[in-house]
Amino acid sequence: MRIGDAAAAAGTTPRALRFYEQNGLLPPPRRSVTGQRQYGPRDVARVRVIRELLSLGLTVADLRDCADRLDLLEEDTLPPYGAPGPCAKPTGVAQRRIAALNEEIARLARLRDQLAARVGPGEASSPETVGSIVARTHAGDLPSRG
Amino acid sequence: MRIGDAAAAAGTTPRALRFYEQNGLLPPPRRSVTGQRQYGPRDVARVRVIRELLSLGLTVADLRDCADRLDLLEEDTLPPYGAPGPCAKPTGVAQRRIAALNEEIARLARLRDQLAARVGPGEASSPETVGSIVARTHAGDLPSRG
């Protein structure tokens, strides 16, 4: 299977596959005599896993950090959830991501509330004028750099 | 006042002031004979406003779009909140930002919930193994490109 077919099978593009390879998420595949990448179904499966984890908010750096454990997909012996196995080394990547998400959600909520407090009761009464935001903002305290 | 002092007074750096000027948030100040920027207290006040609005999540592009209304700060006649004045033209920038924040919050909450669903009840029992996430992820449905 050449890169275009593998990418289509995984629901993405050749560019993405080369990107994953460059970033250590996908092992360098065999090459044809003329240098073209050759993929099998296991590579496609791995790409699908990568894409799902990315869609859940894990980053390329996160996945690179545990790329060796992604390899487990290519074996038939996956340990059951929670069982100490060859991948028992805890990484906490998911927990950390959840905590980061909660922090980000709280931060955005604070921002929203501050902004809403400036533009009024937030009943969406009438479109806000930037001028009036600025007016209320004039004497506001600012976070200083540090 | 030279740029370093103005920046310090506004709680930021010379680079930021030049950046605001380049992006149309700050009017080009007078220059000394030798080309150095000269600022006054009104410039400092304007920078503080810019920084507060940015800290509330408005973007440089947002502020550039209404840079003419930021000019009102430099006059003493600010219309009261809600009153139609020289800046009566409604922009809705703040409302749009609040709506965008709400969407973003909802999106992050969905991501967090999906991730939590994969790593278990989320009681933060023990650090999650990436291997087990991958195991549960193996057959997951993926968003395809389109």
Add this chain to the structure above:
DNA sequence: TTAACCCCTGACCCATACGTCAAAGGCAAG
């Protein structure tokens, strides 16, 4: 006068996950 610090412009750097382009060569069909 000279040290020490400040300012000028232009340009590249950060992280994210690729898209897009360019030049050159591979592969299968007519």
Add this chain to the structure above:
DNA sequence: CTTGCCTTTGACGTATGGGTCAGGGGTTAA
């Protein structure tokens, strides 16, 4: 053989808000 799509690598672009550097010149106090 030619046509046309596919692949290769490398490099630049995207949006954000500046940080940092380089090379040159201003400013001020000792």
